Amino acid sequence: MMTKITFDHCLELDAADPLAEYRSAFLLPEGLIYLDGNSLGALPAATPGVVADVVQRQWGADLIRSWTSNDWINAPLRVGAKIAGLIGAGPDEVIVGDSTSANLYKLIVAALEARPDRTIVLSEEGNFPTDLYMIHGAIATVGRGCRLETRPRETLADAITQEVALVLLTQTHYKTADKLDMAAMTARAHEAGALILWDLSHSAGAVEVDLNGAGADLAVGCGYKYLNGGPGAPAFLFVAKRHHGRLRSPLSGWMGHSSPFDFVDDYRPAEGIRRFLCGTPPILGIAALEVGVDLIARAGMARLAEKSRHLCSLMIDLVEQECDFAGLQLVTPREASRRGSHVSFRHPEGYAIVQALIEEGVIGDFRAPDILRFGFTPLYVGFADVWEAVQRLKTIMADRRWDRDDYRVRAAVT
């Protein structure tokens, strides 16, 4: 039988935590327990200064000269190379720019063109919607009978037939945190002659990823979650070096041209990963993202992933120990190696409970129809935070504090 976990034990874990010092590298409101870094990462303390410098000195004073003097022109490649180090990619295999959605589109179309005799894009039922929506948009544009097939996670591997051009999977599921075995699924795709595209939005900066170790072909990921790049931060895109020069970006903008400043009419894609750039890079967004990425790189992915596993396990154990009466059904795998860095529970009153938690200073989030989701970001969440969050959850559930009409009115998002 498991020993009972105490608050003192959590304090001991914090005292022994080699990443504890990073808490002060983030600006978070006093008293708030922020368990939503998987949706919008917290603000690094260095970001306001860096953004102010980009705005006031680089833009305001250096003006147009900054494209060279402050190396704006290479920002997508420079920050891409830093992200590469976090996901097992080579420094010349990753670029930053556009949104995750737009990057998905580029690579879905590129993959369909690389497999002209195949028509299926295979993905998971209940994958993050934009993955499925971008497949929808891409196949409707490509035509030639291309279609999307979705399967439940358990039967995905078997569905990779010789007709499949591309397998597009989110490694860490945005609701359950269930993590797919990248190496095994990649091998299975290649066995069938398909390409594979990994969406790392809920993985990058949270768990150890080894794209090249797995032999992955393509990947995209989000800048504003675990990478702490700020709201709507630019996303990233990976193409394995062996595919460089062979894949084409449908979003063939001038920044992906071999000589963008020659201003010639004919499109000639750049060599290497730069051909997947499209328009002028979003400099403010990339500058903010770089601060977040630098912090993750400094802390080190291995240490970070280890603490993530530990935090998530503690959350699962504590909810079981303290809230067993509450009817919260764990939907995240117990086995640490099989999950990302968030923990989710199912409850029919999920939305109202999340509102009550926010009122009590614990920010998690809700995913329709009934998922309570808590993200554990090792750089600014500590073990005592987990204890405290569970205590507040316990009180809310015990006192039915969620049972208020105003907590049931979902904010209209239009």
Added chain:
Amino acid sequence: MMTKITFDHCLELDAADPLAEYRSAFLLPEGLIYLDGNSLGALPAATPGVVADVVQRQWGADLIRSWTSNDWINAPLRVGAKIAGLIGAGPDEVIVGDSTSANLYKLIVAALEARPDRTIVLSEEGNFPTDLYMIHGAIATVGRGCRLETRPRETLADAITQEVALVLLTQTHYKTADKLDMAAMTARAHEAGALILWDLSHSAGAVEVDLNGAGADLAVGCGYKYLNGGPGAPAFLFVAKRHHGRLRSPLSGWMGHSSPFDFVDDYRPAEGIRRFLCGTPPILGIAALEVGVDLIARAGMARLAEKSRHLCSLMIDLVEQECDFAGLQLVTPREASRRGSHVSFRHPEGYAIVQALIEEGVIGDFRAPDILRFGFTPLYVGFADVWEAVQRLKTIMADRRWDRDDYRVRAAVT
């Protein structure tokens, strides 16, 4: 014969300028004459504070709640509606997001789908490269025999045949500033049953544009030029209301879904302009852009365009008066109604001359192979600035200060 223009005359023009007060609404280095706002607009004085607030309070303190509490979710529509007022569009016809290039792609593909029996996208020879490159990328994806045809400006109208699905034109040419007659070309396109897409990158915020007056179908434009949105600012996109509901965006991301937060697998596009959104909106970039747009709106497009015409005419007249010896060949129309807000000259040593001007505190820019380009942004350029810029140009040309080897080495952009 023209009266000689004097410095005193320029000072009088500044003294009588109703927009002179706006100069202090921008932060520009002391002594610098910035004639490159057509490439990267100057920094509004209010922008650092607004961006700092978005970073520190909205992101740092309000965190994920800002999507509703600070209305991040509606930022693309809110700022779009403001831009609409500058270009003769309805407030529900414009959104902000993605790059000009990506927005071009959305609308090229949408137009080709709306004209399934036609195969040609017609554009101008020497159009801004990304316009042509995005057509290239779009037709390669759509297939079905679609092709790009380019014509010189003079023969464009005659090339709009019954085979043309879409006419894609930049209203104000990025090199020459020659401005197309939007109403006439739109009418010509419609006569032939084609759709028309206007790139307003060098028009919006610089000249009076009346999209709905001209009956235009589609438009895109840049946020970082005359709108002063900052480096790589998000771009905008216009779809005339009569096309809403009929056109589909190939970049069908979750933010263009009718219910993005229902997280359903099936793609159902939003009604109205919102379906042309793609991924999560770039909040820092949109916030900075909004400041620039607000300034333009406050100054008023009519006053602004009038001063622009006056500044450009003064530049042309002064270069003629002061630098007639210099071999600078005007390539911008003399007739004010036929041009945008920049003035360009051809000179075989154009690149070196631009470098020498920068050294002397006058920032213009160079466009290969031989164009010197000077942008006149009415909110922060005055008439005496034009006088002073021309005096420095005169000295450079008279003393051959451009004739230095180090001015001939073009910065490698990779």
